[in-house]
């Protein structure tokens with residue numbers, strides 16, 4: 001299948017949110033197809049620097065091509081959010097002026113049947129963002145063929161908010177005894193058979209595919225750790241911009257930002273002591289409500305529909 005390319009979501013809003021300075025240091029933790037990186041590079045000009053990360057080796061190959069156009073400004077590294085601090089260390093920088101997370105997967109990943117992310121095409125049931133030889137993550141087929149029905153149901157419920165999680169998990173365990181799951185089509189057909197009456201327009205496999213992808217790539221743990229490392233790495237005045245695509249991600253971003261911008265709740269005997277008001281907090285929220293794509297953007301790029309962008313600024317070290 002031909003690659004269809006990836007349209008960067010909320011492109012102008014990301015630039016406004018990051019407010020890049022001409023000589024600043026920036027970090028794009030999700031290089032993907034490089035659209036946002038390129039916009040940041042053009043905004044920072046010749047004196048600024050950008051480090052771009054991605055856990056997908058295919059994205060890194062695209063990144064290396066972009067390095068040829070911006071050799072002095074752009075560095076690209078194959079790494080997960082978990083390695084963010086170490087990557088900045090290797091780059092020789094401990095604080096940056098802005099950090100972007102554009103979560104989820106790119107159209108390059110979802111539109112390639114051989115990556116196994118989509119029930120719309122038949123392909124191996126893989127879903128690893130890092131499919132390099134030395135990747136040690138399990139594939140979606142590994143999970144589906146080896147986990148107990150209870151553990152699978154938990155994944156479908158927790159990460160897919162699938163109300164029929166137990167029914168689907170039981171059917172998987174029965175079917176796999178006859179024939180292990182190897183393809184996206186096999187799993188999509190099972191979902192069609194087990195929950196045939198899903199709302200029109202939503203494929204019955206939608207939620208279990210989302211759930212398996214999150215589990216295979218430990219996406220929520222990656223996000224929590226990545227946000228922690230990112231807030232530590234922000235210079236005074238630096239901005240953290242995060243675009244999420246489903247409620248589980250957005251909840252983590254919202255709660256992390258809220259924790260960093262509110263006074264700790266004091267309990268126990270200390271609560272009886274007079275409290276100091278106006279304690280300066282190290283971060284402030286730029287937007288209280290998430291920024292979402294305009295109707296025009298949603299029409300031009302339907303994949304942007306569920307995007308929510310939140311911005312945090314460090315105001316003191």
Ligand SMILES: C[S@@+](CC[C@H](N)C(=O)[O-])C[C@H]1O[C@@H](n2cnc3c(N)ncnc32)[C@H](O)[C@@H]1O
Nearest residue numbers: 008030032033034035036054055080081102222
């Ligand atoms: C939505 S795409 C980014 C698109 C990009 N902003 C653009 O404009 O082209 C998300 C990318 O983040 C990468 N990614 C997701 N989770 C990651 C993680 N934990 N660590 C590193 N990269 C990750 C994916 O492999 C994917 O390439």
